[in-house]
Amino acid sequence: MLRFFSGTLVLLVFAAECHSAPASGPVEVKKSPVALNILEQRLNPGGLVGQCKTNDSDRISSLSGNPNEMSRWRNGYVVQLSPEWNTEQAQLIEGALYELSSKICIPIRKFATGAPAYGDFVYIQKGGDRTGCYSTGVGRQGGRQVINLQENGCVTKGIIMHENIHAMGFNHEQTRPDRDNFITIYPDQIEDGNAQYQYKVYSGSLTFGVPYDTQSIMHYGSYDFSKYGNPTMRKKDGSIINSQRNALTDSDISKLRKMYNC
Numbered sequence: 001m002l003r004f005f006s007g008t009l010v011l012l013v014f015a016a017e018c019h020s021a022p023a024s025g026p027v028e029v030k031k032s033p034v035a036l037n038i039l040e041q042r043l044n045p046g047g048l049v050g051q052c053k054t055n056d057s058d059r060i061s062s063l064s065g066n067p068n069e070m071s072r073w074r075n076g077y078v079v080q081l082s083p084e085w086n087t088e089q090a091q092l093i094e095g096a097l098y099e100l101s102s103k104i105c106i107p108i109r110k111f112a113t114g115a116p117a118y119g120d121f122v123y124i125q126k127g128g129d130r131t132g133c134y135s136t137g138v139g140r141q142g143g144r145q146v147i148n149l150q151e152n153g154c155v156t157k158g159i160i161m162h163e164n165i166h167a168m169g170f171n172h173e174q175t176r177p178d179r180d181n182f183i184t185i186y187p188d189q190i191e192d193g194n195a196q197y198q199y200k201v202y203s204g205s206l207t208f209g210v211p212y213d214t215q216s217i218m219h220y221g222s223y224d225f226s227k228y229g230n231p232t233m234r235k236k237d238g239s240i241i242n243s244q245r246n247a248l249t250d251s252d253i254s255k256l257r258k259m260y261n262c
């Protein structure tokens with residue numbers, strides 16, 4: 001009889017704990033079990049690399065190194081992946097975030113896919129053709145914000161990092177207030193529409209004393225968003241800028257670490 005009662009008691013306590021348990025919170029992202037370059041090759045057999053485009057309509061939110069303290073992720077950067085991503089795509093996205101987290105001092109956490117998410121977080125959604133790669137905000141917006149990765153062209157380690165760095169608080173390198181000392185922009189050569197905003201100077205942007213870097217993972221290349229196929233910008237010595245989306249540069253890491261007081 002005693003055994004019966006004690007067993008029942010354990011079951012009742014267990015049931016009560018399950019019933020009152022809060023929704024599971026975000027957990028830190030993990031290293032990919034498969035090398036990221038292998039995943040990239042499998043997922044992009046044609047070597048496609050999409051252009052980044054942001055659809056920020058609010059110019060204030062487009063400041064690079066946003067000086068607004070409210071735009072920082074002081075308690076950690078939080079994401080949730082759409083259930084539409086397959087296993088390898090999800091591994092690459094999480095693996096790229098893990099690599100990013102290893103360079104900076106704020107934790108990167110994720111809500112389980114499909115679980116209820118709450119608070120401030122970035123929802124990483126799969127985009128169809130011609131949706132592009134973009135972040136709906138530069139820095140923390142409050143509540144749910146979105147990163148869109150076009151399935152064909154944006155699912156690479158570098159682009160995943162690039163978009164998440166937007167959401168952490170940086171716009172494109174060529175929007176820095178000091179850019180005219182290093183590059184020349186040709187406004188007439190830039191596509192009309194939203195692309196024009198990616199070549200403006202945002203004078204309130206913070207650079208944290210880190211030198212301008214044409215090889216930043218956040219810098220456009222000379223032929224991105226070109227209206228007629230001519231360069232939209234050049235270095236001051238006249239040479240072409242080849243954008244790279246392979247790795248963070250020392251300056252990319254330095255800016256993030258300074259923004260987050262590492």
Ligand SMILES: [Zn+2]
Nearest residue numbers: 052053054162
């Ligand atoms: Zn971008």
